Amino acid sequence: MKDFFNVVTIEQALAFRSVFSELEMEIETVPLIDAFERVLAEPMSATENLPNFRRSTMDGYAVCASSTFGATESNPAFLTVKGTSLMGETPGFSIGSGEACRISTGGMLPVGADSVVMIEHTETIDSTTIEVLRSAAPGQHVIEPGEDFLKGEILLSAGRRLRAQEIGLLAAFGRDTLQVYRKPVVAVISTGDEVVPITETPTPGKILDINTYTLTSMIKACGAVPISYGIVRDNSESLNQTLALALKTSNMVLVSGGSSVGVRDVTIDALSALPKPRILFHGISISPGKPTILAMSQKKALWGLPGHVVSAMIVFLKVVKPFIEYISGIKGLMSQTIKVQALLSRNLSSAQGRVDYVRIKLKTVDGKLVADPILGKSGLISTMVKADGLIEIGLNVEGLDQGEPVEVELLY
């Protein structure tokens, strides 16, 4: 098993998501007020017309449009005000030709009325008479029943991540509880005999455990729930024990560290000792992040991530995150990556046969957005703290030229 080395492209790596399709998150019922950013697990249809009555969108008078045809300031239409549409109530009267009904924004039009004249386009003559100074078109300033959604129309499909407007939509149909997928639980294990908990003072040669903190933060940003197993010594027995426990309590396991040859073997050995293990790949042709391992056991993904903080973060963002979104049940738009266009501030060279991810500081120069590469070793977290985003240099691209437009994926 130690000699196994199956390097894949990033596209091949991402294609392995489908292997985990049997792992579907369980469904839970949550109150609508807590459902923001959750993933809908049931399709939703309109149970009613929305709105279910003819509403005004303005303050003014509900009328029959035909009563106003040809009205101008010099030749107004005189209408008789028959009453008021009280907010939230059905008017107890109907409107005919030559008649009007006082109405507020959101009020229900009386039977017979097909449009609303804005109050600004009327003059009050006396308590029961108005002048209308402009011609109204039928349907003007009115929302028709079903204009927002028709009864039976599909509102949302399962797999939709709920934004504020989808939450509002479900409120509009009175869905005070709904079914969503449970959030995936993702276990984080740090390895490395040089790594100590951040509550300790590191003796010379030791470093504090950064990856537990960056990875758990990024897991939260994906809408998943991190569970930390702390630091495990570099031997396959203790790692295997922790892996077995993590597999039981989570839907996915991340092991960070182990980018050195010896430790990589420990990770591979520990993964191989799990029930029915399958090593899907061992190495991705990206930089940083090449020494990444994906294994499967009990239908769950187990990752061996590089130990260097920048490498681990980039592999998480470019590879692990799409797997988390996949098992979260999200359909359609898979990833929430946001890109901006900028001009590259200097030449960048890149080796062919791998995809390079370069950290970028964004600057505005002469009103133009400029992408300034942050060059530095992948062990330096300072390069990520300074970075606003990442650019990608493709597999078969030798480099990029100064002034070239690039797409910067924001790190937010």
Added chain:
Amino acid sequence: MKDFFNVVTIEQALAFRSVFSELEMEIETVPLIDAFERVLAEPMSATENLPNFRRSTMDGYAVCASSTFGATESNPAFLTVKGTSLMGETPGFSIGSGEACRISTGGMLPVGADSVVMIEHTETIDSTTIEVLRSAAPGQHVIEPGEDFLKGEILLSAGRRLRAQEIGLLAAFGRDTLQVYRKPVVAVISTGDEVVPITETPTPGKILDINTYTLTSMIKACGAVPISYGIVRDNSESLNQTLALALKTSNMVLVSGGSSVGVRDVTIDALSALPKPRILFHGISISPGKPTILAMSQKKALWGLPGHVVSAMIVFLKVVKPFIEYISGIKGLMSQTIKVQALLSRNLSSAQGRVDYVRIKLKTVDGKLVADPILGKSGLISTMVKADGLIEIGLNVEGLDQGEPVEVELLY
């Protein structure tokens, strides 16, 4: 007070943020593991060099670079392997000319070594002798002490919103707890005699309370804590009572509804009855969203937002959110708005003297991103559900032409 009508531009509206500078959020101490996306309330400096020892970034041999000068595959340098640098430990020996030390990624270089030769560029002759096949440069594959951060260097200023990498940075310096600003609490009150709770079945003329759900979701997205006061009847006495209670329990109050003349008066009356009220503006020259009110009482902002769901959402995103970020203590980058460039699919007209926000569906046509306007009344939530983003048509712009490049602010 009913005649008060002070319409401001959006820039003037946003400038009122400074009025609330006296309201500084309290500070609380949180564990680092829970600090993701919080706002730092104290400046942070490097208490040590990071790293605080000379580390290898590769698996191989630590050497004096000068021992390898001129080495090639045909004329290798022979070095004596003096021992191994164990992970997390200080090597108990030093390295001189002609000597080497086995080392793994992250290992500490022994005294005397200034560079690392990758294992791929060596051949093992016997247990204590290697051939080095390439010349090493001093500092090669090494992170120097302080190369990430020097002791005393400023890491982060107060007011920084903590991303995953900033959390990792604080872990690297052993900050297991830190001071952050408390999250602002934002109260939400719905008004309107036509509005009923979503748990009720609306009788004709009534609608369900959407705004409580969209607004609380958007408040969460800002990193603040929503508190809902439900629906208040359209009379200034009950609204005033609820406002007084909301002011006591929150840092900001949003009243939605009341875009009709009568209700607007109720909101103004209720705001005017608060202790030491000050109406800062009443109307913003934007569409949708014009009938927005900002008031201040007890140093806190109280908003009267339009009742139409789309108007309320747009005013929240463009106006209220920057105020929430301001009182959250965020310095520097104020808003997390993300924009993409796209080409407009059709002509759009706009009235001068106001800023228009148009909902956009993004499409890819012939490999280009196209912004397709969603035209529809601001009472229709369907237009927001279909929308991927918003574009802005400026104050003095008559319209935009088909094919024109536009910046689309994403709704995510």
